[in-house]
Amino acid sequence: MREILGLPMDVSTHGPVIDNMIVIIHWLMLVLFVGWGIYFLYTLFRFRKKRNPKANPEGVKNHFSTYVEIGVAVFEGFLLVGLAIPVWSNVVTDFPSGKDVVNVRVVAEQFAWNIHYPGADGVFGRRDIHLVTSENPLGLDRTDPAAKDDITTINVLHLPINKPVLIQLSSKDVIHSFGIPLLRVKQDAIPGHNVPIKFIATTTSADISKQLDRVYRIAPGHIPVQLTNLSAKAEYVDKDGNSILAVGETITRDAIDAALSAGITEIRAGSDNPVEIACAQLCGLGHYRMRGAVTLETEAEFNAWLAEEASYLDY
Ligand SMILES: [Cu+2]
CATH class of the missing domain: 2.60.40.420 (Cupredoxins -  blue copper proteins)
Structure with missing residues (x-):
């Protein structure tokens, strides 16, 4: 689920519990979305005009939907009182004080x-x-x-x-x-x-930067826009051995053009300030x-x- 949600890398000690909570909340939302979606389709079919030519103003007699609503509310209450508040209380109260801070x-x-x-x-x-x-x-x-x-x-x-x-x-x-x-x-x-x-x-930051490096494919007419904000994470030279990009050098449009004319199709790049x-x-x-x-x-x-x-x- 973490990957599907696209959560960024986590570099704090309290981050995993926050991520965990985000994941649980999304599972609940997924269950609700699918559940209510199915129920919606069911009502469209069940109460179609052909079968119900006359409207029934009394509506449903059983309490199923009430129980579901109460169930959802209880679970949401649990997420807040049982999970979120204790997690947050741990993060802020179990915190060192004194000279080390x-x-x-x-x-x-x-x-x-x-x-x-x-x-x-x-x-x-x-x-x-x-x-x-x-x-x-x-x-x-x-x-x-x-x-x-x-x-x-x-x-x-x-x-x-x-x-x-x-x-x-x-x-x-x-x-x-x-x-x-x-x-x-x-x-x-x-x-x-x-x-x-x-x-x-x-x-x-240096270690984060290393982990976030990735390879960008380049082709004439297809240059990823974000590339010009990043710096090169590998060395690139043209056919005569002249440097196009050195490690750590900021990638410019000119450098990309030079790389393209040298036949380079991929550039490893990343942010120095992630x-x-x-x-x-x-x-x-x-x-x-x-x-x-x-x-x-x-x-x-x-x-x-x-x-x-x-x-x-x-x-
Ligand atoms: Cu502001």
């Missing part, structure tokens, strides 16, 4: 994700709405000692794998939705609210470009990135 603040705005790390001291600096400018979209008060080492980015979120992550999510303007499909994370960002999101990622934040609320005209790049990496890589970002701060 990576704290990040995410503030959504039309049309960007402002990312805020507390820096080496582990304390988020003071924010003040009066300090908000285009250069300081978070309104961070750099004179506050706790703010001096804070790291901020726009649309760039780095997270370590195998470590609990706690994101405090809010919004500056309208309701957005912080969605990272591969992590099975989706949460509305609501102005005036700080909503915690908890998860543990399990796979680095994990993405997508806004899942229609939040305005620029909604479509409200995307952020997520880099899942080892703890050492994550710390190295933080250190590099910190080196740009002058304090």
Whole structure:
């Protein structure tokens, strides 16, 4: 069922239970769809005009359909109370706390994700709405000692794998939705609210990228549109040995044309940035470009990135 539904790869510890629930709900929907479909066809046949020239205003006498309705309602109640609520309660309450948790603040705005790390001291600096400018979209008060080492980015979120992550999510303007499909994370960002999101990622972006590579067939007049957004995952050369595409090189239309004239019919390609934040609320005209790049990496890589970002701060 997972394959039929086309669920994306899952790289979080809580993802499998969510997927499981999605599958169960779809089985129920399939049973209902087929069941009611058959019942509909039966009624068309059973109550056809030829056999029932006069309408019967009294209708059915037995309670079969009532029992079916009650059965469906009970099962739906079970899905919510027996499955969904306990699963969600486990995800959010059985969550580590303390020093091991990576704290990040995410503030959504039309049309960007402002990312805020507390820096080496582990304390988020003071924010003040009066300090908000285009250069300081978070309104961070750099004179506050706790703010001096804070790291901020726009649309760039780095997270370590195998470590609990706690994101405090809010919004500056309208309701957005912080969605990272591969992590099975989706949460509305609501102005005036700080909503915690908890998860543990399990796979680095580099490993995900490797697993999502695939071969695209190309032919004159048949070039997959998505190919020009990806990068080459294998080396391609023409007949004289000149490079058309190197590993990791972004695929351009020119490169595809060159590959075609060199007689190449397949290109192995993939995304270098397979994990993405997508806004899942229609939040305005620029909604479509409200995307952020997520880099899942080892703890050492994550710390190295933080250190590099910190080196740009002058304090
Ligand atoms: Cu949005």
